[in-house]
Every structure is written in structure tokens, then in C-alpha cells.
Amino acid sequence: GQSLEQPSEVTAVEGAIVQINCTYQTSGFYGLSWYQQHDGGAPTFLSYNALDGLEETGRFSSFLSRSDSYGYLLLQELQMKDSASYFCASHTGGFKTIFGAGTRLFVKA
Amino acid sequence: EAGVTQFPSHSVIEKGQTVTLRCDPISGHDNLYWYRRVMGKEIKFLLHFVKESKQDESGMPNNRFLAERTGGTYSTLKVQPAELEDSGVYFCASSRATGGSGNTIYFGEGSWLTVV
Numbered sequence: 001g002q003s004l005e006q007p008s009e010v011t012a013v014e015g016a017i018v019q020i021n022c023t024y025q026t027s028g029f030y031g032l033s034w035y036q037q038h039d040g041g042a043p044t045f046l047s048y049n050a051l052d053g054l055e056e057t058g059r060f061s062s063f064l065s066r067s068d069s070y071g072y073l074l075l076q077e078l079q080m081k082d083s084a085s086y087f088c089a090s091h092t093g094g095f096k097t098i099f100g101a102g103t104r105l106f107v108k109a
Numbered sequence: 110e111a112g113v114t115q116f117p118s119h120s121v122i123e124k125g126q127t128v129t130l131r132c133d134p135i136s137g138h139d140n141l142y143w144y145r146r147v148m149g150k151e152i153k154f155l156l157h158f159v160k161e162s163k164q165d166e167s168g169m170p171n172n173r174f175l176a177e178r179t180g181g182t183y184s185t186l187k188v189q190p191a192e193l194e195d196s197g198v199y200f201c202a203s204s205r206a207t208g209g210s211g212n213t214i215y216f217g218e219g220s221w222l223t224v225v
Contacts, residue, residue, distance in 0.1 A: 033214075042216040042217060043152065045215070087152060096165055099153070102150075
């Protein structure tokens, strides 16, 4: 089967750094993406890793270790507007994408 | 460029009735996906079209759900007859055929279905 595990909730304060982990078990894996979803909105793409290492996009960075079947999303300089659900998603052959259950991030003042 | 559009945005129907959700993908996107999110849980894969063909429908819960993609353009997802557990948000998404940088999937705003 295919599955992704991520924490259900994370709470942090404004200005802090938070890391959301994701472990996956996916056959035919070729990459890991992260999506953000605000309440009532559509999931939006944040980042993608196909190779091991860190990808940085502004305040957000994403990391992948294929040997460990593990990745994380790093959010720096947290802002209140970052409060949302964050989903990791694994991509497999045939362009199929499977999502994790999502991590609810609460940013406090 | 228009994004993925879905219709209706909200629907409330009675158990046993039929509902048809429509999705218009981004122009030029051969891949079209349907996902469902129930009560704040995971975004669960339902099925995947490549043009008009069903590439993978392993996530469809049962034969009450029927998806079509006429001519490889827009897609419909029909639920007949609807049951209470079908309530949730149905997301449509699309992506280009070649994958590119991560095969980025673009989501619609979702169709919120409530079965009462």
C-alpha cells in the first residue's frame, strides 16, 4: 500500500521556526510535494523535492531524504497568516499523487 | 489563465438523491484528478484521468460514484444515490502531461457536498 504519516497538529508563536515532518511508504516514488490549505480554500502548491536535500523558497524550505523515506517542511519567521493545514504528497509513476492526512498549524501571537 | 473551476461550490441534498459535480481543468492539462476531504481528514484520492481515459480509479469508494471526462475536457462526478457518508469536500485538480517540476497539481476551490 501507499501511505504518508505526518503530525496532526503543531502550535508555534509568531516569528518562530517550525518543522513539519512527513514519512512515506510509496511504491514507485519519485518526489514529495507540500501543499498549504487555509480553511475553506483550495490546497495550493508550496514546494517539491525529487532529489535528496533542501529546497528553499523564501520563508519556506523543504527537505527530502529518499533513503529514509522522510521529508520535512520548514517554515521560518512564522506569521499569523501561516495558520493553515499543510499536506505532504508523494508522487508516483503515472502521475498519481497521494496526500497525507495533513498537519494543522496554529500560529499564536 | 483561468484556474481549475468547479460547480456547484455548495450542494445540500437528501439521502437517496443524485448530485453531479462538474470540473473544468486548466486548459491544456491532460491530467485531471478527483479528491475528497471528509471532516478535516486526509485529502483522499478518488481517480485520475489522462485526457478522456481513466488512468486510475482505485480510490472510488463504490459503484454509486461515476466519473466521466467527455472529450478529454471537463469532467463530471456523479453520486447516485447519495448516502450520508458521502458528505465532504470534493476537489478537482489538474496537471500537465509531462510532469515537469514535480508535476504540480492545481486544485479547484472544491464542491462542498452535504447529504442530509
